Amino acid sequence: MKLRVTGTLALLAATALLAGTACADGKVGIGRQETIAAKSGKAKTLAELAKMYDSSSCIECHQDKYDEAQKSIHSRSIYGTGRTALTIMTTIENGLMEEPYSGVKSPKDVKVEHLMGCAKCHLPQLADAEDSVAQELVTTLYDWKAALKKKDKVAAKKAEDTLKSVNIGCLICHNRNAITHKWQDGYAKAGVVYGSKDGDHPSDKFPKMAVSPIMGEAIQCGQCHGMGPNMELDEPTQCCTSYGSYLWAYKSEIGQKNCQDCHMKESKLGHNIQSYRDPGMAKAAVDFKTEAFGYYWRDGAQIRPKAVVKVEMINRAGHSIPDG
Amino acid sequence: MPVPQQLGRGDRMGRGPYEKSGIIEDTGLPPGKTVNERFDIFYPLEEVEQNGKTITRPQAYDLDIEVKLWYVPFGPLGPKINDPFLWDEFAKTVSISKTGK
Incomplete structure (x- = not known):
């Protein structure tokens, strides 16, 4: 009898623990309700999404870092050089609209979940938005393309600016994506900027700062810079694979540097995170040695002069080059 | 470059992130290795x-x-x-x- 009572209590305790970890939306994890997304509620427009992760208040004290970041393609992650925007449209037309079970017959059917194959990295905060934002994004992409076709520079620039209004700004790395292991380290909280220090932060919107356990680690970048197919999606996508190459080809055999060492510190580019477009990065990444000489090659009675060109290349980066 | 496999199956190369899954081969420069x-x-x-x-x-x-x-x-x-x-x-x-x- 005594044993039976003990067993019942243990079961009740386990039930209470499980109930305590569940949120209103049915997702597990303690502290999820403290995130920016949970506090703000889902964005209904692109402007609301931009405002949710608005980094403009960072400029007041971190103008230099902000200016650096603006030079990086992270600051226009949906637009890119224009190719990214076009590739998202290709994904809609050649991917989603041709996939028989996607539920997308036309761009008007595209929802947030459909875009997450691209947005997982190009706009991770899209997960914190309603489907109306996905539609606004799609409409803006098509408006931009139509304006380009009509050579309407004003309309094209307007659409381009709208696409650039949502991006990988300060708060994506320093808040939303600052913690990968949320059950171990907790969910990133609204009002907290994550970096290398704990303490007060002189900002009305972000009065606290806290250490991100991964800010100086490769996994921070690896969240987006890819290991191969994104298996967590119903329809896996694949874009960047450099983090996979880093883990399995560089870290396991070659060296111990992380992404930040080369792309931010040694390059002295800081938050202007670049790759081959920066001459210094390109030069540091590949040793390119070439020699050439000529001689008369002979095979029996046949004499044919030839030039021999020997090329030796060593990739000094921490991942395969090129990637994509 | 990593030559992506189409939908993670067979011998066809994929194009576009929506159909790329896996790698058939990598023709790029591997890190730390000399390529001649x-x-x-x-x-x-x-x-x-x-x-x-x-x-x-x-x-x-x-x-x-x-x-x-x-x-x-x-x-x-x-x-x-x-x-x-x-x-x-x-x-x-x-x-x-x-x-x-």
């Missing part, structure tokens, strides 16, 4: 009459060699198409002797 390329380029020859005989000789004794390491993201070369990037280059004039046995 060798090119043998024969001088163009011509036949000429010399002292009543037909002989074969090089059209020129100097060959301008250019080696360019390009990163070509996708498609045919052209600045408006794929924004290719010239990573490094080498140029040398290779000369061969004009006399000898």
